[in-house]
Amino acid sequence: MDETKFDEVADFVIIGSGGGSMAAGLYLKSIGKTPLILEKTDRLGGSTAMSGGVLWVPNNHIIRAKGIKDSHEMARTYMDATVGNDGGPGATPERKEAYLRNGPVMLKWLEDQGMKWLHTEGWSDYYDDRPGGVTRSRSIGAPMLDAREMGPLFDKLRLGPMVMPLPTDKAGIIGLATRTPRGMWEGLKLLWRMRVVARRGKPILSFGGALQGRLLMLADKAGVDMRTEHGVTELIEEDGRIVGVIAEHGGRTLRIGARDGVLINAGGFSRNAEMRKQYGPQPSSVEWTNANPGDTGELIQIAERHGAALDLMDQAWWVPGTVVPEGGPANMHNTDISKPHCIIVNRHGRRILNESGSYMENGQRLYRNDVPAYVILDSRHRKRYAWGYYPPGKTPQSWLDSGMMKKADSIEELARITGIDPAGLNAEIEKFNGYCETGKDLDFNRGGRGYDNCFGDPTVKPNPNLGKIDKPPFYVMEIVPGDVGTSGGVVTDENARVLRADGSVIEGLYATGNSTASVMGRCYPAAGASIGASFIFGWIAAHHAVGGNG
Template sequence: MKWDYEFDVVVIGSGNGALTSAICSHDGGAKTLVIEKSTQFGGTSATSGGGVWIPNNRYAKAENVDDSDQDARDYINSVSPEGKIKDELVETYLSEGPKMIDYLHDNTQVKYRNLQHYPDYFPDNPGGKAGNRSMEPEPIKGTELGDDLKKLREQHPQTAFTMGPINMNFTQVEGQLLLGALPGWKSLFAKLFTKYILDIPMRLRWGWKDRRLTMGNAGVARLILSLKDRNVDLWTETAMTDLINENGAVIGIKATKNNVEINIKANKGVILASGGFEKDQGLRDQYLPKPTNIEWSAANTYNTGDALKAALKLGADTHQMDTGWWSTVMKVPGQDKGWLSMVDKSMPGNFTVNKNGERFSNESQNYVSFVNDMFDKYAEGNPCAPCYMVFDSKFRKNRPCGPLLQSSMQPDSAVPREWWTPSFLSKGETLEELAEVAGIDVNGLLATQAKVNSYAATGKDLDLHRGDSVYDRYYGDPSVTPNPCLAPLQTGPFYCMVLYPGEMGTAGGLVIDTNARVLNKEGKSIPGLYACGNCSTALLPTYPGPGSTLGPAMTFGYLAAKDITGSNF
């Protein structure tokens, strides 16, 4: 074998899991390389909310919260599918996750802040909490990256304020106010926008980029800066095409770098962290529940299952291949990615129906569970995929809905003409007219309106219990009573936004052990091969809290580095 490059550890991908493993591999004494096949680093992590769900982390402990490993264990067990998650993986996560955060906090530029009021997604379950288990990255100035700022993948439009060329960032805490148009949002928006628009040096140098990085961008930027501090190599436009093995042990990779085929030796190990397979329609058709369409995905365009395909050739085992990090999405005309719909349908003043005009799931519950309901009911014959979010002129005036800003900021006359299509956005002066335009059964829609309006008056959703949970109410409006998640739909014109069953990423993948080693179908590790993140099988498939993907990705990236280097940090 002719080797063009030689390293101790080669990391495939550049999201949170990949970058954490690279930092820790370097700190363990290994000469480390990170490769990213696109022109921008950060993967899905950079476009996400950046949250990291790790119970009993240092930031929560600093606020003396009421939590314990036993509470976290009880909670995870109560929400996890029985028999699917190995107890030793959960135990490892609970013990090693906080240590990983401690290590990054003490030794790198990676810093988080506690999310005191962001609840677990099933807070009423045994061990569930109303906050203090998730963290979000401390904001950071993008200019600290220097020229590498242009290589940072942009936030998903759903996690920033975008209008025309304007791209203004906000934190998760700020987003709760802004995306829900809750009391205080106008003064917060004015403060952020004034600072953004008057940053003349940034406008002159970087156009409409925001100097202040938040959410996923802040998390990835802090990891990248920590790698730069260590002079670790990070190559963009370098794609792994295959794993190189010798007598069953992985010793390197084949890749293309700037369209040139190369062989890279990995003396100690290869860490797969290149995301899921959501952008490969063939794999979607093979594994994911129906209906499934690559066009509905909100994920990174480059997540085509490279790690999965290469590892399967070596006999790697897989698990939970039919699972995903689901969210309803809007298919905005002219945009390649699906637009995540996580907050808007949770707010009071709307309801979501199937083709028959009937509600089928609690709109204010967490987004993964809502889409799971879509798939389950669709399989039973319920025409709920796609589904239809219906709202009236009062909601339209006061609240944003996906890319559609509230009419006080974006009146109907300013909505792009191409948006007015039954596959995205419809309008009718009456509900009957809306039903005809959108293709919804009118009698079912009118019956649902009557029910929801009565539930809004009493505060009790007798059908789907919307607003009963602490999580439901997190994205509700406390000024709306008696139920912050329910308000009547009364005043025309009426509107409809079409929602599709999409995802942020797939959640099934390679089976790993407690050291993040990839296992074959006999349960034995494949020497030299490790995995973390969405190319490995989900540790927390029901998504128990905000950041349930990044937490395990970073923890098992850290554990992979420890095992490879023999370190005990």
């Protein structure tokens, strides 16, 4: 590579600033290399900063210290039982093995660099009833972080929808603030912290903000070069090898060389309406996504022009949501619909999914049935539990005035004003109410797994996820498959190298995160599976690029 052809040269150019970028940059800096992180937006952190902020890392030292039974063999059995063998070329046995082998090592290494971790007790694997599943959680997050500790770096951090001073491991408990002593206690602590934040003027970060905030501090301290508003518009290829990038910044076009390689970690295409229409199931809308603003897909398209194979382009990390009249992204309801006194039906009035199950699977089921479908609540749900960003008992009048939420004193009237078949809905609710009495959902086994119970109400018996729909007034809203990012993209191997359709390697080009065809295939096996993959394959890419073992 002739370095005189470039405006500047780094050892490893990383496109995007999510979690995988931080893992790669920190490792490379620790061995004396010069990583360069280029973020096209005005904030650092990517989708990781806007996420729930956990990594799914089976068999790690943190859960072993908690006495949780796990092993490499159990984790591999679980991935085989969930992801299976038909997840596409991004979910090969070799990639799954690389994920499981490198995750615990990476987690411990980051801890040794100063990262602080928090075990999210109770965030069960989403299919914990399958072989190898763990109920007590393999997911790891970060403790809350006072934004004042970040200094000026805080102003560069992207913030997501979950900016509240609530520990990641208390996310399930806070939903019971009106129902249980523990929930009430956590609610009181949350209110106290919110008052503290109001006095200080800077938030106490949790979830993805705490995770990326801590990693940004470590990367900044290590001297990792992280630049915002540097949009990559092209990869530079010489003799079949990617040797650099072209980036735009402040009206200038920069040619930046990469001695060891280029890593794409630029997210998916949730914010690109044309790509959603080209690849994804329909109907869809950029208004339904909670993905980060930089999730526009151009790096996937650029890589494809250089020969990259694509797969799983019809998949996303779906989260059932409602579109609010105020505009903005859809309200996400993955935990809300898990509570009792709530069902989701199609236009015929029939239930179509396990409301307490994996949100990705529920998005897939919505597309196999009706989009939109309808979520029905009775008065107890609105009185007892949160809905979207609103606490129990608080329903914005604008929702009712706009017709986004409809209200009726009978199921027949609710069906009539919504266009749902009244006879079908009445029959379904009668059957469902019978399941609530026995505690057994014979249609979808709702409440039959540890994960289902994570966001249920233990005061409701005999099943914490099943509550009758029989107390008026009743409420109904259209519910759509929102998302937190797409999960298809370029195909990569176990070393995170980008592959062509014939399986050959595009030398010098690596990818991770939502820019890739997920190692999880068409399944979301546990909390943090997407963020975990971003970290782990970013880490692997950095090792491979410099000749190390990932």
